[in-house]
Amino acid sequence: MRCARLILGMLLLGVGVSVQADLVPSPGQVDFGYRAVGTTSEPKATTLRNTGGQALSIVSITPATGVYARTGGTCGAPPFTIAAQSSCTLEHTFTPTDVTQFPQTHTVTLAGGSSVAFGLYGQGEVGYLEIFPTSLWFSSVAAGSTSGTLTATMNNIRSVPLVVVQMHTTSVPPGSFVRAGGTCPEPPFEVGGPGGCTVEFAFTPQAVGPASGSLNIMASSGTFVLFLGGDGAPEVPLFGDGFEAVVPVP
The missing domain is CATH 2.60.40.10 (Immunoglobulins)
Known part of the structure; x- marks a missing residue:
């Protein structure tokens, strides 16, 4: 060239x-x-x-x-x-x-x-977002409790800026994944070329079993996706009589 x-x-x-x-x-x-x-x-x-x-x-x-x-x-x-x-x-x-x-x-x-x-x-x-990692996976988390956070980086790998117009989180069951921080502001905002920012998510399983979701990022140059997944575990083990196990206090 x-x-x-x-x-x-x-x-x-x-x-x-x-x-x-x-x-x-x-x-x-x-x-x-x-x-x-x-x-x-x-x-x-x-x-x-x-x-x-x-x-x-x-x-x-x-x-x-x-x-x-x-x-x-x-x-x-x-x-x-x-x-x-x-x-x-x-x-x-x-x-x-x-x-x-x-x-x-x-x-x-x-x-x-x-x-x-x-x-x-x-x-x-046009700007182009490269998301790393491409997905965030949360290992077993007790239903009804909230995990620690995991982080993904959104990097604009081109030499010109792009504008993030909207970011929308979806999940099945609803409410399983919640954005919990990161350096990316609320849209709309510009990502320089090259440049980047981070998003953090937490997992709150609504039921026992797998949950899936995504962060859908609508930008001036297209739509980009961060995939989300996790596994809801039973809240706490139960005794045979149905009472919850008591965790001893040290």
């Missing part, structure tokens, strides 16, 4: 130098890097520098389309003139619409028909 960017930048710069040495775009390719899909970057500038000894007249510049938009700069709208040994700037923003690469080439045409080119490049990305 880096190699593709370098080759494209070299080709664009090579076109500028060989066709019209007096007008030099800098950089030859503006790299917006990774950007979260649907979000807009800060403007980045391309400088058009007249390195020659006489003014140059710019008659047209390929307009930005799709995910790129021109948002300012000092060059103004064509036609315009760049004085000798002077420069002006073109500013663009990047708003990716998908998880893919977005190369775009722009041609600056001068009076007389010669031209130079510069490029814009960016890549759309």
Whole structure:
């Protein structure tokens, strides 16, 4: 990927130098890097520098389309003139619409028909939660009592942030699993790229036997699941006459 960017930048710069040495775009390719899909970057500038000894007249510049938009700069709208040994700037923003690469080439045409080119490049990305462990299992816990807590970590492994919109716990029987802490705040909240936080759960079996559940995490880039499970044990052993066993006090 880096190699593709370098080759494209070299080709664009090579076109500028060989066709019209007096007008030099800098950089030859503006790299917006990774950007979260649907979000807009800060403007980045391309400088058009007249390195020659006489003014140059710019008659047209390929307009930005799709995910790129021109948002300012000092060059103004064509036609315009760049004085000798002077420069002006073109500013663009990047708003990716998908998880893919977005190369775009722009041609600056001068009076007389010669031209130079510069490029814009960016890549759309979405955050992705990697949950470890993928499930929390509570060994036998007496029905009606509450276990200690177990912890899972939610890591955003991508380079762009995501927003956790909602977290909802389900369990069978109902009420078996309760969130008991961790560093993740209540939704909505942002998980940086890369970054992460933790969730802690306790198990309160409502009956003797297995219980299952899940934490369903709805985020800006999709839905993620932490599985929960445990086994409810009898409350306390009973004597044959039906009375509860008394645990001696030391």
